[in-house]
Amino acid sequence: MNMLEIQNLHVAVGGKEILKGINLSVPAGEVHAVMGPNGSGKSTLSYALAGREGYEITEGRILYQGADLTALAPEERADKGVFLAMQYPVEIPGVTTLNFLKTALNAQRRARGAPELDAMKVMRLVREKAATLKIPEDMLKRALNVGFSGGEKKRMEILQMAVFEPKLAILDETDSGLDIDALKLVADGVNALRDPSRAMLVITHYQRLLTHIVPDRVHVMVDGRIAKSGGPELALALEEQGYERIVEAAA
């Protein structure tokens, strides 16, 4: 079954059409990459999938586990198992990382009719997942993302993914701003979460992330449309030949 099926998706931001008819399917258990030059609409796609206000769907549908998501609020999508690891995670002063994780996890559990977890249980769960991502315990006690380095913020996104255990994870430029060690750490975290019941959409500008997270399919996005799709070798071809030649060949 397709975990995600995007059908003829048109999205406008501020009255300007950015996505011009995206068609894309990701089956459960697969990792797909979306690559594309700056301004091609990659981040718009991720925001539209997560339900950000101001990203108006003018045509088409987003089917998640066979049901249309487009009318749902961001929190309802999260409750159903959609997760977006953001390119620029925000800083929330005054709310400790651990408290944030507890609030969010329990909000999702509440919505799913699962019992809430007490602070001790959340702590144990988070500690265990944090250790594999080499996130020190004192970071969990600090305000969410406040004063964290770029790499720490991205690791925190992956930690959230590990804690929330989504069915569909969208990773928006998770590699941006990471040095090679941080990139490897994040990629290992993502790979550990690959699962037959989970689908992932990895959005990136560069091929280098895809040598660590090897995708099942690669889609090239240009000017709001998928210009070309292929196997992992397409990412390498893009790296060697550049977007222009690949896209020209496709046109």
Added chain:
Amino acid sequence: MSLRASNLAVVSRDDAAAPFCNDFVANEADLPGAGLDWLSARRKQAMDAFAKAGMPHRRVEAWKYTDIAAALDGALEPATPLHSPLIRKGALADPFVDVPGPRLAFVNGFLAPPAHIPAGIEIADLGALSYRAPDWVAEHLGRAATEASPLGVLSLGLMRGGVAIRVSDKIETPLHLSFLTPDREQALVSHTRVLLILEEGASLTLIESHLGEGAQQTLANIGVEIVLGEGARLDHVRLHAEGNASLHVTTSDVSIAGRAQYRGLFAALGGKLSRLDLAVHLMGDGAEANLRGLTVLAGGAHSDMTTLMDHAVPHTKSRQLFKSVLGGRARAVMQGRVLVREGAMKSDSHQLFKALLLGERAEADAKPELEILADDVVCGHGAAVGQLDTESLFYLRARGIPEAEARTLLMRAFLEDVIEGAARSDIHDALWSRLDAALPAISGEGA
């Protein structure tokens, strides 16, 4: 009762001021401490100043955002001591119940018989003054009341209750002044004075809370004088959460000697209209003041925090951070004047006002003023008014946190640095539990 000829000078043509002048003329001889010549003279001088200034209104520059004269509605009876026992529950329940330390309760401005007062603290009931008063009270009481603050001089002229406190030691447990205005059948006014003296090297944590209930209009008019001796240290936390029929003016004057430190945290969470008029005088080398204010209001409430930071001598430091979160039609006024006097070089001052407007008709008025008459000083200031950050809101919602809860979380985040580290952890927790109860209502009004 005798009516002395001198009283005839206390007349006012100002309608809003006249009842107060008449009260003084009629009752001067029955006010507490009427037998003390020094006090009678200071009261008389105060009432003359009040009569001259009148009740402040919006055409008076310092009061242009807070028209107290227009807010006064009909006759207010002077409050009298309450003889039935007071039940502290509901709106009158003590928010600092988990914080240890002695409590001084004022009901309608009258000091209730105090519990045990620890060694190192002396108190005098200003509502019970007759022919005698401690020398230190006579030396200080009412000295700071000037005609620049008409309500401040009025609280001295018509003072019927209050307390004088002298601290001569480092006191560990907080002292709690609890001002309560219970539900009543009449519209009431109270005029109350607080005098607090910290002697050289003394230290204290002072909690001041103002709670009230009921539908009848009240005016609580309070004058506070704080004198910090050399090297003294005062941590002052004030919570104002009166009911929505209450008018409140506190006129406060803080004098800080060399190496002494004053830290004030002022929270306005209620009332119909309230004003804190706070003058801080840095009077000695190394004197420091750190003021933080937070205003969280819904409905049509109005709060005004007006400060004067007076760098009177060289090598003094001040920090001010005031934040407001406003729903509905609520309004917050933040006025701050920083004065660096001639010769007060190496003064170091910073002031910041910030507001979140969450109600469509909410309003924040920020008026910073710098008056620098010395060279070689560092003075910074800023003001910003905005809304909740949509990026942050989306981030939290995308993690499954419902919108209303996410909004509350962001308001909390906005206020965090005002409260953080400003008080003992138990006081900090008590304030947060009060805020956590107040913030969701504002979120609802803003949506």
